[in-house]
Amino acid sequence: MELYGDFALRLLVAGLMGVLIGLEREYRAKEAGYRTHFLVALGSCLMMIVSQYGFMDVLQVDLVRLDPSRIAAQVVSGIGFIGAGTIILQKQIVRGLTTAAGIWATGGIGLTIGAGMYAVGITATLLALVGLELLSYFFKSLGMRNLMLEFNTESQETISEVSAFFNDRNYIVVSYEMKEMPVDSNRILYRVSMVVKAKKMNEEGLLLLMMHKFPGITVTKII
Structure with missing residues (x-):
């Protein structure tokens, strides 16, 4: 027992x-x-x-x-x-x-x-x-973290501006993918997916910053 x-x-x-x-x-x-x-x-x-x-x-x-x-x-x-x-x-x-x-x-x-x-x-x-x-x-300051960002925009110039935005802040764009989604005969929606690597990355802060800096994009996912 x-x-x-x-x-x-x-x-x-x-x-x-x-x-x-x-x-x-x-x-x-x-x-x-x-x-x-x-x-x-x-x-x-x-x-x-x-x-x-x-x-x-x-x-x-x-x-x-x-x-x-x-x-x-x-x-x-x-x-x-x-x-x-x-x-x-x-x-x-x-x-x-x-x-x-x-x-x-x-x-x-x-x-x-x-x-x-x-x-x-x-x-x-x-x-x-x-x-x-x-x-x-x-x-935590030594490591690098991967973050996937997906957003939609109707302007190709905005996509270039987003890439420049990351490069200016010493982020590393690991991969980049863009799909064209026709909306009507005169409009094309660009669906962009980026994998970004950086230190001390905060999803909420990045979302608010991008919404403020790029009002013409719609962020669909940040993970």
Whole structure:
């Protein structure tokens, strides 16, 4: 009975560690939140417990030797499929890599606590939160961020002005695509899609700035 109480404690602690990491992702409005991380940590912990203790009857009766690390290895591989589902590739922008890595780390934390290594699992959780929050805070000025901008305009000159607008502010236009959409016999609507790379980019600020500077365009998407 005491052993089952320890199992319940392991599941509880693993789930709590998953929730802590998931709350940070939820706060950032990422693809996988606290529920996903909770289930990943809980499931990983459960599989580790089963790997270590689920075959004790067989081992005692038939003197069979099993390697408990095999299930843990399969869990690590299987979590890769969940992580891949959070990665979004749109044109030349890749999003969700940090969340995918967080799910993978959460699985490892669940396995660690499932093995009874509470201190190591809790330490790994704290380090994961430090990595997600503090590192991005201190080094955010060093990284470059991709942003996709889509807008409509009826003037080709405006498109050139928008490109010059980005170049003047040391933004890098990674890709550029334009489609002509006939409105009637005398009007053509140009639908433009740009992928821009820059530091400290704010979507709301960029949207307001473009609306003020280029009243002749209609911004349809900024991601």
